[in-house]
Amino acid sequence: AQTVTQSQPEMSVQEAETVTLSCTYDTSENNYYLFWYKQPPSRQMILVIRQEAYKQQNATENRFSVNFQKAAKSFSLKISDSQLGDTAMYFCAFMKPLNSGNTPLVFGKGTRLSVIA
C-alpha cells in the first residue's frame, strides 16, 4: 500500500519570503502521479500543482514549484514570494496511474502554513 508522509505539521513564513514544504512517499509503482493540494481555512481544497513520475522536469505553476526526487521518493513544494492568501493547509497526495486499476488519492496528514505580514 502507498503511504505519504508530511513531517512538518506546522510552518510559518514571512510575507514575500520563500518556504519549502516536505513530502515523502512510499510505493513500489514506477509510474504514478503526485499532487499538492491547498485547503484554505473553511474553504474547499484546490489543486496547486501536479507531477507525473515519468517526467524528469520539475513542475512549476507561477510562484509554486516542486523538487521531485524519484529515487529518494521525495516531493517537496516551494512557494516563492509568499502571500497572505497562501495561508492554508497543504496536502501532498499520491495516485497510481489509471491502468493500474482504482485511482483514489492517498493523502499525507498535511502541513499548516501561516504567512505572516
Add this chain to the structure above:
Amino acid sequence: DTGVSQDPRHKITKRGQNVTFRCDPISEHNRLYWYRQTLGQGPEFLTYFQNEAQLEKSRLLSDRFSAERPKGSFSTLEIQRTEQGDSAMYLCASSPGLQETQYFGPGTRLLVL
C-alpha cells in the same frame, strides 16, 4: 463551469439517525470520488464511481454506509444509524475520464451528537 457542488454544507444530527449527502460533479466528469476528512488529518478514500458503476469501496466504508450514482451524474452518500465517530467532513471529487486530476467540492461537515 460551476465546479463540484455538495449539499448540504453542514449537517447536525442525533446519534442513530440516518443522513444523506449529495454531490454534483463537474459536467461530463465520469469519475466521482467520496473521501472523509477528520480534524487534523488528510482526506481518506471511501469509494468511487466510473459513470454509474461503483468500482471500489474502502474498508472504511462500513455496512452502514451506502453510495449511489444512479444516472452517472450526481451521487448520494447515505449513513444509516449514525454514530459519533461518523463526525467528519465528507468530500466529493470528480475527474474527467482520461485525466488524473481530481477536483474537490466544498464538503459536507457532519456533526453527530
